[in-house]
Amino acid sequence: MITRALLTLLFGAALAVGAQAQVTLPGDFQPLDGQDGQGALPNRLTGAVGITEFLGDQVPTDLTFLDEEGQEVSLATLLDGERPLMVAFVYHNCPMLCSLVLDATANAVAETDLTLGEDYEVLAVSIDPRDTPARADSAKARFVNLAAFGDLDAFHFWTVGEEHEASVQALADAVGFRYAWDARTGEYAHNAANVLLSPTGTVTRYLYGIDFDPKTVKLGLLEASEGTVGNALDRFLITCYEYDEDAQSYSLAVLTVTKIGGGLLLLVFGGLLVYFWRREAKSPDAWADARPAPTP
Known part of the structure; x- marks a missing residue:
């Protein structure tokens, strides 16, 4: 398992070599790419990349993708009213950042005391139509080794291909995840963030960065679950915490x-x-x- 210190070091290296995205704050903002040493987004991508939080909005559940075996699957199969879903937007030819996001996701799965498959599911969906199910399956084989607990069949790696490209764009639009192809570098520009959805597809929380605190992940999933996840103590616990937008984590709700x-x-x-x-x-x-x- 990649340690948090190593993740931070690798992320710094990604900036040094010109990775297209960076940890950012929530809201309507632009990501950093680090190409000019100052972390500024190139003018050619200004406005095309960023995240606008759509908390409380419903994502379309009839979108179709390809699973690791190349079978057509619908988002509705995961948003069936039973478990919340953590969504990571990635692509498997990414030089660095997507691997760090997936590492952080796998580490969070391993470190939180909620059970993958029983309490929640994870979807890594590719934004690159060139990614094939075989490439996604190969990526899954690597990252599920980091997530040593739970039902690893609940860790989904979906692709789109040209016939389903509109699906990933529609999902990204629904959650405010803006990404863009940079023809000059031959890479996608995007942010480092995962999105939490309720069991019925409501956007409930955004997790930013390449190191997800296990407590924040657990509380985020408990919040997203709308009472379907965890024991009685967990459900009581979430009433005692509130999300701090500045700290990007949950803190004790003193008034409550x-x-x-x-x-x-x-x-x-x-x-x-x-x-x-x-x-x-x-x-x-x-x-x-x-x-x-x-x-x-």
């Missing part, structure tokens, strides 16, 4: 925790008051029974 704590204190004090009230109500009879009978 305070409300819960206050409610518990009220229950405790209320229970004590009821106990003492009942005890007081019984005490006159108890004293009457305890007094000695009058002497005849």
